[in-house]
Amino acid sequence: MRADAQRNRDRIVEVAREVFRDHGYDASLDLVAKTAGVGAGTLYRHFPTRENLLDAIMQSWVDRVQETTEKVLAFEGEPRDLLVRWLEAYAELISLHKGGPAKLTAAMGNPQSPIAHKCGVLAGATQQVVDRLRAEDALREDVDAVRVCQLVGGVATVADNADQPVAQVRPLLEVVADGLLR
Amino acid sequence: MRADAQRNRDRIVEVAREVFRDHGYDASLDLVAKTAGVGAGTLYRHFPTRENLLDAIMQSWVDRVQETTEKVLAFEGEPRDLLVRWLEAYAELISLHKGGPAKLTAAMGNPQSPIAHKCGVLAGATQQVVDRLRAEDALREDVDAVRVCQLVGGVATVADNADQPVAQVRPLLEVVADGLLR
DNA sequence: AACAGTAGCGGAGACTATCTCCACTTAGTA
DNA sequence: TACTAAGTGGAGATAGTCTCCGCTACTGTT
Numbered sequence: 001m002r003a004d005a006q007r008n009r010d011r012i013v014e015v016a017r018e019v020f021r022d023h024g025y026d027a028s029l030d031l032v033a034k035t036a037g038v039g040a041g042t043l044y045r046h047f048p049t050r051e052n053l054l055d056a057i058m059q060s061w062v063d064r065v066q067e068t069t070e071k072v073l074a075f076e077g078e079p080r081d082l083l084v085r086w087l088e089a090y091a092e093l094i095s096l097h098k099g100g101p102a103k104l105t106a107a108m109g110n111p112q113s114p115i116a117h118k119c120g121v122l123a124g125a126t127q128q129v130v131d132r133l134r135a136e137d138a139l140r141e142d143v144d145a146v147r148v149c150q151l152v153g154g155v156a157t158v159a160d161n162a163d164q165p166v167a168q169v170r171p172l173l174e175v176v177a178d179g180l181l182r
Numbered sequence: 183m184r185a186d187a188q189r190n191r192d193r194i195v196e197v198a199r200e201v202f203r204d205h206g207y208d209a210s211l212d213l214v215a216k217t218a219g220v221g222a223g224t225l226y227r228h229f230p231t232r233e234n235l236l237d238a239i240m241q242s243w244v245d246r247v248q249e250t251t252e253k254v255l256a257f258e259g260e261p262r263d264l265l266v267r268w269l270e271a272y273a274e275l276i277s278l279h280k281g282g283p284a285k286l287t288a289a290m291g292n293p294q295s296p297i298a299h300k301c302g303v304l305a306g307a308t309q310q311v312v313d314r315l316r317a318e319d320a321l322r323e324d325v326d327a328v329r330v331c332q333l334v335g336g337v338a339t340v341a342d343n344a345d346q347p348v349a350q351v352r353p354l355l356e357v358v359a360d361g362l363l364r
Numbered sequence: 365a366a367c368a369g370t371a372g373c374g375g376a377g378a379c380t381a382t383c384t385c386c387a388c389t390t391a392g393t394a
Numbered sequence: 395t396a397c398t399a400a401g402t403g404g405a406g407a408t409a410g411t412c413t414c415c416g417c418t419a420c421t422g423t424t
Contacts, residue, residue, distance in 0.1 A: 002371060002420060028410060039374030044412060102284070106343040140360075142353055151354055154336025161288040161339075171324055172333055178322075179361025184391060187401060210381060221403030226383060 009046050012036045013056045020057070025099045029053070051114045054103075058118055065093050069125040079138035080181060086129045087173040090122065090149075091156040095166040102160065105153030109146070123149065133181075143180055151176045191228050194218045195238045202239065207281035211235070233296045236285075240300050247275050251307040261320035262363060268311045269355040272304065272331075273338040277348040284342065287335030291328070305331065315363075325362055333358045 001009075015036040019027050029050060033043040047053040072089050075082055094104045107113035108123065127145040155176060159169045183191075197218040201209050211232065215225040229235040254271050257264055276286045289295035290305065309327040337358060341351045 004420065005372060008373085029412090030410070033374095040412075041375070041414080042373055045372080048412090050411095102339070102343055105340050109344045109346075140357070143357065147354055147357070150340045150351075151337065151357065154338075154340040154354075155333065156336075157284070157339050157343075158287050158332045158336040161284055162291040164291075169332075172329055172336075175322070175325065175329070175333065175361035176358065177361070179357035179359070184400060186391065190402085211383090212381070215403090222383075223385080223404070224402055227401080230383090232382095 005046075008036075008038055008042055009056075012038065012043055012046060013053070016053055017057050020054075020097075025054070025097065049114065055115045055118065058115065061093075061096060062118055062121060064096075065121045065125075068093060069121060073125065073128055079133050079136050080177060082129065083133060083138075083177045083180065084174060086126070087148075087152050087177055088170065090126065090152045091159075091166050091169065091173060093122065094153065095156050095160055098160065100160065101153055101156035105150065105157060108149050108153065138181055140180060140182055148180065151180070187228075190218075190220050190224055194220065194225055194228060195235070198235055199239050199242075202236075202279060207236070207279065207285070231296075237296050237300065240297060243275075243278060244300055244303060246278075247303045247307075250275060251303060255307065255310055261315050261318050262359060264311065265315060265320075265359045265362065266356060268308070269330075269334050269359055270352065272308065272334045273341075273348050273351065273355060275304065276335065277338050277342055280342065282342065283335055283338035287332065287339060290331055290335065320363055322362060322364055330362065333362070 012032065016032045019032050019035055023031070029043060030040050032053075033040045036043070043053075047056065068089050072082075072086050075085060091101075094101045103115070104119060104122075107115045108119050110116060123145065126148050130139065130143070130145045130148060133139040152173065155169050155172045156166060159166055194214065198214045201214050201217055205213070211225060212222050214235075215222045218225070225235075229238065250271050254264075254268050257267060273283075276283045285297070286301060286304075289297045290301050292298060305327065308330055312321065312325070312327045312330060315321040334355065337351050337354045338348060341348055
């Protein structure tokens with residue numbers, strides 16, 4: 001990629017992050033372009049869809065997921081504790097942006113989605129948690145990582161839609177955790 | 183209201199129901215107007231916002247909720263059976279329209295919403311189920327009707343976002359049910 | 365340093381959806 | 395039948411998405 005194109009790309013991502021934070025994820029993309037000082041065509045060439053742009057913005061989010069994941073997986077203790085910790089971490093991670101829970105949970109089950117691969121870390125970590133609980137025979141038989149993600153995703157989506165802070169759904173996550181365990 | 187205005191109103195509601203079913207909740211309102219054979223102005227005078235129109239459409243939905251509710255509440259059997267039946271009925275009822283789970287679950291916690299009062303029947307029925315389980319001391323202490331609604335709403339929302347049929351989330355509802363019970 | 369070739373740019377404008385305005389039509393009434 | 399105000403419809407204002415293409419200027423070559 002040419003140097004000036006790279007500069008524009010970076011600038012668009014940087015500006016978009018601010019615009020989306022200030023105006024919500026529905027903000028006009030033309031506004032993003034104008035604020036970044038580029039034409040609409042330039043924005044759309046770099047990011048054909050809104051999702052592609054979100055994808056780029058989320059790169060820093062992926063780093064954060066990685067970090068949190070390692071922390072939780074390092075935990076050695078009761079299965080229920082591990083599970084609750086993971087569910088909470090998961091809910092928090094997907095709720096960092098308004099609209100995140102719904103978007104990420106939908107992307108999780110749809111490999112076509114441009115942000116699907118960003119979810120890989122989350123899916124992988126959930127799988128690891130499931131494996132550990134399975135090894136200790138603490139989990140229901142009919143449960144897999146996908147279902148865990150769906151359940152937490154659902155709870156987080158509800159909180160997000162109601163403009164509630166994620167912290168407030170802890171009791172729901174405990175219910176989910178107890179339902180997941182034997 | 184003048185007779186012709188009433189006719190137009192009824193026709194718009196009838197047509198909108200079909201259009202929304204076929205094209206999703208985001209269908210163009212101008213399309214609804216055109217299909218109903220009225221001008222956009224007529225539609226917007228009767229229903230200033232999209233939500234107002236949805237509200238009108240949902241009247242028949244309320245009737246259906248009432249009916250289903252009575253059926254489930256008439257069930258006499260094991261607490262877990264009752265709960266699972268209700269969770270399934272609930273999920274199905276809020277999933278009748280694409281986008282319904284998210285909209286209804288959000289409205290459930292927001293009394294300002296134009297469709298909030300439509301949820302009264304659902305909330306009431308859930309409360310009745312909770313009361314019965316509570317009487318039999320089958321429910322966790324920290325659980326109330328609101329939380330039950332949030333959990334099922336979340337699961338249904340995930341299914342809806344992923345374009346899965348509601349029937350497919352039965353296992354998730356069982357997990358939720360087991361988590362809710364003592 | 366000058367040049368050529370092309371990657372990349374910008375923004376006008378096509379397209380679509382929402383919603384308003386007001387000249388015109390028609391139901392209800394006397 | 396004639397009056398009047400409730401009701402209508404659809405053109406057009408406004409706003410967002412996305413494309414097209416003539417022009418600009420970056421980069422590698424000489």
